Amino acid sequence: MATGRTDPQRRDRIIDAALDLIADEGVAGISHRKVAARAGVPLGSMTYHFQSMEELLREAFGRFAATIVALFEERLGAAGDPDEARAAVVDLVHDLSSGDQRQLVLTHELYTLAARQPAYRELTRAWMRRSRDILEQHFPPDTARQLDALIEGLSLHRALDTEPHDRALTAEAVARITRAG
Structure with missing residues (x-):
């Protein structure tokens, strides 16, 4: 080696x-x-x-959060107007809730640490801030905050439900929050 x-x-x-x-x-x-x-x-x-396992965990979860933010940037960066941004949010929900469970498990392991330890809470706050900054390129700040929570919640529900909802229901929820449709 x-x-x-x-x-x-x-x-x-x-x-x-x-x-x-x-x-x-x-x-x-x-x-x-x-x-x-x-x-x-x-x-x-x-x-x-x-220097410690804590340092490794913070680095690891920081890298993980950066991959999710990169997905937000990829999806929403290509949107040229509000309708495309809404479609990108729908894509995000479905991308984040499909496939293997690795991402879901990592997200919830981080959230569990954040609920107990301030250092991880700061990491999740920074992640949310970065996600909202990307959403705010297309939506007002309050709407971006609501969309960020919607993305997290719908992704979780779709990933864990035995009969996940379809894209039309996601699109309807996004439209309601963004007052479109």
Whole structure:
């Protein structure tokens, strides 16, 4: 195995491994040893790159939040008018609630930490602020706040419901909040 100097991706692999473990076992199941094994790095790399498990968790959840924000930017950045922005919000809800459960689990592990620990609450607040900033490029601030909550709520309901609602119901909810339609 390469040393830290010749393995510039090691830190990133550790963060990715931590996210994978959290998705598989939850925050309670994570340890330095498990993360090192999953990342394929020596155990000593953990303390070389991260002073504590808290630092690793904050970095990992920060990276995760950034991927969701990037999805917001991708979807809403392409919208040229309010109707396209509404359609982009509908797409977001359905993208965030479809596919594997990894994203859902990571989101809720972060929310659980945020409910208990101020450092994670700040991370989630920053994530929400960034999401709302993107939404505010198309909608007034109060509407953006409501849409952000709608995206979270509908995504959760669609992901967990045994009979998730269709796009038409999502589009109707978005239209009502944005007073269109």
